Amino acid sequence: VELLDADSVGANALLAACAHEVGAAVIFTSEHSDKTRGSVAEMRRATEMMAVMGDHPYPKDLGIDLFVLKEKRRRREPGPEGERLDVLPAPEGFIPDPAGNLRIAIEEGWILVGHKGRVFWGRTAADLAAALIENGCVSRLDHAAYLGRELARAETALLLGRSYVQDGRF
Incomplete structure (x- = not known):
C-alpha cells in the first residue's frame, strides 16, 4: 500500500481479499507515511470482513464495511418548504473587519x-x-x-x- 498512490482503504480491502483467497495466515501492513496512517486498523477491519464472509461469494452486505467518506446508501432528507428565493453571487470585494484578522x-x-x-x-x-x-x-x-x-x-x-x-x- 505504501508504494501505491491510492487511498489505503480500498488497497487494504483488496489485499485482504487476495490473502483470504490464497489462505494466508499472516498479513503485514505499515503506517510509514501520512497516506497510510490508519492502515493497520483498515487492514484489521478488512480481514474481519473476510473472516465474516463465510459462504458469501464476495465481501458485501456483511454488517461491517470499510466505507470512510462514501456511504453505501445516501440518506434522503426533505429540504425546507417555502417561497423559493434565487440567490445572487456573493460580492467579490473584500471589506476588512474592524475587529481584526484571524x-x-x-x-x-x-x-x-x-x-x-x-x-x-x-x-x-x-x-x-x-x-x-x-x-x-x-x-x-x-x-x-x-x-x-x-x-x-x-x-x-x-x-x-x-x-x-x-x-x-x-
Missing part, C-alpha cells in the same frame, strides 16, 4: 485561531466560533460567515486526518 491552523488534534497576539485553542468549529464572538474578535456578519466556513473546514480536516491551509483548496 489566522486559522490545525495542530495535533486542535484548531488554533490567532487574533491580535492571542491564540484560541479548540476542538470544534462551534466552540471556537462562540469564543471568538464572545471575545469580540468578529464584528461583521460576512466575516462571521467566512469564519464559520473556515472553522468547519479545519474541523473536517482534523476529522479526516487531512492537512488544512486557510483559504486553500481542501
